[in-house]
Amino acid sequence: MFRVKPPAGGLHSLEEAMAYGQLRESTARVSSEPEPSIEAGTAPVEIGLNAAIVAVTGNEPVVLVIRHEADSAGATDGLPFGPFSPLQHRTLESGLRAWVHRQAGLELGYAEQLYTFGDRGRHAQPGDLSPHVVSIGYLALTQVKPSMEMQHGVWRSWYHYFPWEDWRRGRPEILEATMEPRLREWASERTSVPQPVSRQERVRICFGLDGAAWDEEKVLERYELLYEAGLIEEAARDGRDAARQWSQRPRLGVPMQYDHRRILATAIGRVRAKIKYRPVIFELMPDDFTLFELQRTVEAILGPHLHKQNFRRLVEGAGLVEPTGDVKMRTGGRPAKLYRFRREVLMERPAPGVRVKPGKV
């Protein structure tokens, strides 16, 4: 497969020959061999399909996790996942759907690919002599229907794993109390090699310190920085030299199996960004809803509160919804009109999202 034909006229230089030779050498196997066999010195690669399945229940953004018995103590949460098997899966996404169906008994609706991670060591499990795994992360959006009885999965708030991302009641406690001092300590360390961007500056931008604004979309950047600084358990588990002893004490969020927390971070960042320019928020909503329920769902995802009147102006003005004609009683006050998603917007020019910015309540 990866055998590359020399360009017309044959090989032109030693370097070129080397390049082609190298191509073969580092390839696990060559397409002409009918029955695969692993050559000495090469490593096979497995492809893991991982799903961050997100929903919102009761104003809480939740993710579907599978609880596993860890090797020694306690349980570890993980995302539904399984290997890509080209013989059984026509596409990567269909493979993912198959796995999710098997593991969680759930038929996925909306799903999109997030990112493919291949870092050596980031897929480790304690005591696990694992081969090389490339993880493909997916984001799926769904609703939690009461009828949904899941076999092994549980819905858990994503802020469980990322407490510092929860800005619904203002700046989260844990940031000030625990993370800021540790981050500053890490930032003030001498680095052996000079960095293009100082640790100081990176911490400032990622965590909105010293006057920098908090960017709710930088979820992955924050997680990766914490990993690099050795402040979260996964860093210690993967054997990062930088892993601190104090990473264990008041731990920062609940860790996950393999690199699943990284995938979840990617997922959160992606939803937060995406609902602003694509109408994916409606994947999380029931057929009929009030505008305030919609707003609460957006807020659950984004964190900060939105200006109510402007929110409805925006949503109605963009033609994202249409009234069903019904009203919902017992809202605690005046009854609220019910709306439904206008599917037609998907066929209109830029298929807009909920272009919101944080504002006053």
Place this chain on the structure above:
Amino acid sequence: MFRVKPPAGGLHSLEEAMAYGQLRESTARVSSEPEPSIEAGTAPVEIGLNAAIVAVTGNEPVVLVIRHEADSAGATDGLPFGPFSPLQHRTLESGLRAWVHRQAGLELGYAEQLYTFGDRGRHAQPGDLSPHVVSIGYLALTQVKPSMEMQHGVWRSWYHYFPWEDWRRGRPEILEATMEPRLREWASERTSVPQPVSRQERVRICFGLDGAAWDEEKVLERYELLYEAGLIEEAARDGRDAARQWSQRPRLGVPMQYDHRRILATAIGRVRAKIKYRPVIFELMPDDFTLFELQRTVEAILGPHLHKQNFRRLVEGAGLVEPTGDVKMRTGGRPAKLYRFRREVLMERPAPGVRVKPGKV
């Protein structure tokens, strides 16, 4: 690796046991085996790293391609690529950089992952009994420096491969003349299974027919639709039943090796989207430039022309650039002030891009 521990309390149902069994069955190997061996009935997967390296020279958006001698007739263009080898590459991206360096003698600067494609059959080459390949596409942005002497690569306009994407001189000829009738014919065919969105509607949205607006970011959607409709050579090559005989005649753009044209389509769509919200356009610019040169570069990427005065207001107003103090003579008119990219914006809140919309010249 993919062996999943049963949840606490053991297996709870037959279905669960099946699921775990299934997990193992479709896995190439299990982590407890120290020396890997491929079990019968499983298929190994190779991971291909592919780079769409984009630059702009003389108002032409170009991509770095490697020309290969095809199996029978003519030459085929391909992107620089090679397999991911976990023993040699610490990360996917470093593997990509290594391959590009080897194949094109080029040190990559800015690079970002695009997408991972795994469709069966889309990686075929005529007469190639290939194993299953999962392609990871990357987008890299660079400048074409005169000193750059490449071994085997050539820079080619990306509109070479996607003539229908070239709107710099208005709606491209080929759309009206060749594509529209073929697309309409395909859209009017009966489909065996009812579609959630009609072919009619998809064609209308993708290609801006019947009053729909042309969305310059839907590059991949258009390419995939053409593939599905059997209107491009790759479809015939991959043996799609739908491939038409007339896909050969006045062919639609130059085809590429494997699924490289799909990767390039993804890349074009991504740059077009990204320059609007991240300052990546400067990766394509020399250190000093005039605002009009910057505008021309943006236009080369996006297609349509921009309103000159508003463009400069936007770029200056967003603090993306600062004057160097020098001027460029011989512009054909009044000398133009030279500017440079203000790197500091990368450290400012949302690190904006060139939020432009097509306008009057």
Place this chain on the structure above:
DNA sequence: CCGTTTATGCTCAAAGTGAGCATAGCTGTC
């Protein structure tokens, strides 16, 4: 020195946004 050509400054109206005030219409209570 003048016409041509590109660079730059500035204006203006329309549309979009952030904040709030004010009113409507349930529900539960005394």
Place this chain on the structure above:
DNA sequence: GACAGCTATGCTCACTTTGAGCATAAACGG
């Protein structure tokens, strides 16, 4: 059963952002 307490909705207003153009500045080539 009038009122207090809430949430839903309508609407205003000042301020920004954006789309289009007019007008002036400053080289360059005859």
